[in-house]
Amino acid sequence: MIKLDSKIPSGNISEKWTNHKFNLKLVNPANKRKYTIIVVGTGLAGASASATLGELGYNVLTFTFHDSARRAHSIAAQGGINAAKNYQNDGDSIFRLFYDTIKGGDFRAREANVYRLAEVSGNIIDQCVSQGVPFAREYGGLLDNRSFGGAQVSRTFYAKGQTGQQLLLGAVASMNRQIDLGNVKLFTRREMLDLVVIDGQAKGIVVRNLITGEIEKYSAHAVVLATGGYSNVFFLSTNAMNCNATAIWRAHKRGALFANPCFTQIHPTCLPIHGESQSKLTLMSESLRNDGRVWVSKFKNDMRHPNDIPEEERDYYLERKYPSFGNLSPRDISSRAAKEVCDEGRGVHGGDAVYLDFRDAIKRLGKKVIEERYGNLFEIYQTITGENPYEVPMKIYPAPHYTMGGLWVDYNLMSNIPGLFVIGEANFSDHGANRLGASALMQGLADGYFIIPYTMGDYLASYKPSLVETSHPEFEKVKNDVEDLTKRLLSIKGKRTVDDIHKQLGRIMWDKVGMSRNEKGLKEAISQIRELRDEFWSNVNVPGSGNDVNQTLERAGRVADYLELGELMAIDALHRNESCGGHFREEYQYEDGEAKRDDENYSYVAAWEMKDNFNWELHKENLTFEYVKPTVRSYK
């Protein structure tokens, strides 16, 4: 019987982390070298954790499926990273960042974790600057800031539109230093395909060498998963092509609880789908909505060129419905509103897109000002679409972007399996039901630089785990399981391609487990996903062999996992009879269409345990709010 213990320290919220750090057990410097730690993933969380654990003297084995650590998808984050430095003297504080994050998450995150995140945020900026991250500066040489959604202060640090790139290169450089010093050993082109659990503790991993096809075993005293989110379950998302859920999903199947899988974020300003061959969706920075006006035609299937649609026949629906926030309404609200007008048939040419129009801003401010503010974004848009947004309104549509759900972890970022830690987007811990902009980078680095180095030591010193040889029968068994799965995928030899089935799954997820959900649709989704899973296992075709580079085989394994995870997302969404953050259930809304949260019955983390034959058991971790009183979010 699993008992969830969040291990939240006692005491005032501002002292919890300080007291906890003092109470954590330590490993003496000479003994650290005797411990081996596996880190899977080299994004912001994984690279920063590898570097810091290496600095402390642990023997670190780091794995990535990329050819280089620097390719991890953190690299693509654009906007910035939040930190409560209050460098702008505008009233920011640790408590304000904590407050904004709890409220932005629609009161579905743990207060203690979020406070700690805000508390270490300032140190992250110090660390990054000392590594040489070239943040934007003012003429006096001080750091520059900008503001982001969901906040009334300027606390976002940035490096042009490439903040994620610069932060990741900084973290990877720190890791490279530890590789140079011999403390970290990096294994590239290795995909984690299973977790080895012996006597209830995480003892190692099994990976596929993506070049030779060999299945390899690695053992350690503890395992850290930093493998990112699962937005690619939707097929089309803003995630990179290779982002996947396999590491966390296989760990889930070995006993790790999966928390709040239905909490997914749909970002409102992305490029719309242009055709059947489309492989991914591109994010256009939210900042465009400062000057762009969002509209659709008042008529269904209006085939006119947007510039031929007169003012009185345009519906500026965000300004109409949410007059006080208008075009800058929060992500979840804006996304749902776009879907609504497109479902009515009033999208661009009756399809799934709305206009983001700069005509009035250009008239008011001049083309030059708009070019200064958004020039590079307009260029990106034109490169992809071939249309000039100075002359023709942009077309945008919401797209899956981030997953707040993930493996359940306690305050130490350890899952319910001792020795298995989960950090960054891969865990569920800090963003509740909706993440604020510029907070993902903050969490990844907080976990890797400032939290795991402390809590890891406590695990090693308290549990004193042993190192198991990879010749142990359990390692052999897990390796055989992985090899069997590979053989099974290669032997089906059916008629449908992996992508074809993934696209079909994505369509089900988008239509029924996407921006807007209802009981009937979710029930249909569950049965359709089950049917599609059967179809996959009887009719997919994976050409080639398992003994060399086989990208189709890699994708097939990931899609097999999505076909299970998708079902759990629908089950979670079906059980949560309320609307909160990114989870909108049509049955639970106020008369004006606003989300109706149910704190009485659903103020908990839903942590799912997988039983045999795809039956899941729900475990609840109740959330209590001592410092921020839950209120209704309204943007009218």
Place this chain on the structure above:
Amino acid sequence: MESKKLNLKLKIWRQKNSNSVGSFVDYNVTVSPDASFLEMLDELNNNLESQGLEPIAFESDCREGICGTCGLVINGQPHGPIPRIATCQLHMRNFKDGDTIWVEPFRAKAFPVIKDLMVDRSAFDKILQAGGYISSNVGGAPDANSILIPKEVASEAFDAASCIGCGACVAACKNASAMLFVSAKISHLGLLPQGQPERYRRVERMIKVMDELGFGSCTNTYACEAECPKGISVKFIARMNRDYLAAKLKASKSEVA
């Protein structure tokens, strides 16, 4: 929104593995001008797979021009005919109906072909792991605003740091030189005050490893800058050479002393 599709002939490099001899194979495709180049290859691969044939191996990830994973030589040019974009940002509207397109992997001694259009660029990381960092342990950093950096310096360091590590500079160079890549990292760190303590040691170590890995030397043709998707300037190569010379002078002085 439907545009007229293009009929194209592709000549694509196929090579089973690093030990075998490769050759060009012809494929005919019909593709929407709105599709990206890599989406065209996705579609071709999906067709090959549905016939039970092995798809063409090529790499890509973010498809937004920032991760540096993709990289094809298209009609003789790394990342194709449009300047300042990565392969994943190239769209088919830049080609004409009836075109023949040659698609090859990046070619360099230090980047061996793994399969079809996939190459091994791990040599880049080996160079970075030989000092391409600032030694700063977590916990010891001073307050971020205690280090003042003039806006122009931060901005120039950023320009150098915006390298995506794709390797187009090496593929474009007739000598397969990695000077633009290495100089970008050396300049990023060497321009900043935080990078000064290790500045000369860094340049010596990185250049030594670069030479050992089989990259060629720079003969100032500037093909690297022309093909760089981020437009990284060759001025950083000159800067690196100055730092390298200074490092050698320092070393010889200390020997004399």
